[in-house]
Amino acid sequence: MRSVILASAARVLFPLLLLFSVFLLFRGHNEPGGGFVGGLVAATAYSLLALTGGVESARRLLPARPEILIGTGLLAALGSGLVSLAEGRPFMTGLWGETPLPVIGKPGTPVLFDTGVYVTVVGVVLLILLTLQEEDEP
Template identity: 60%
Template sequence: MDSVILKTAIRFLLPLLLLASVFLFLRGHNEPGGGFVGGLVASGAIALYAMTCSAAAARQMVRVSPRVLIGSGLLLALGSGLAPLFFGRPFLTGLWTTVTTASLGELHPGTPLLFDLGVYCVVTGVTLVFIFSLLEE
């Protein structure tokens, strides 16, 4: 698509949308949001970039192949489910730890965050496979 407006706007839109996707992903920890929507927004941002410039340029920007995203996301999610087994807990039990930081106060990261990160990667990867194959037709 050859549009000057979009080409100019994408420079600002892309980082904003990617930031929004990270925000949604982290927000999902306790509130509505999460890996699935986060991943969709991220792939939406990349899709916009691919439509303005080209699929090849978008591929270059993402650097890793979408399939690598899918595979590693699946492994990450599975790993977060299997991790509790090493502590004698059932599959998929959440393991939590408390981290205190100066700026953010007390945080409670746990294995569900890893699981969500896996979902984020898989959703981004799958959507990008769709979009790239459609654009490259």
């Protein structure tokens, strides 16, 4: 399925989709969006690359193997829950900082949790899609 149009569109769309996914991730505190949707969009960006340029080209641009992404994402989510335990409050209690940061907004453990979800979703979806596609590639 080599299509010139799709291939050249993918090159432009890939950074846009990634940027949009990060936007969705941080928008998720107070408005529709969040780690899950953001992660799906980011995974779409990579799978678009894999469709047009082959699995190898998508893997080259990934920061780590999908398994490692899953592990890291889960670690971030787990860490966000542990912060409140360290403060002596029940597990997963949301804690917020006071001063807003640029782009991210007010920092807090839910942001960390959402980022963990984002990374995990990217890892899981790509693990499934890339493995499936690799089987079909000659």
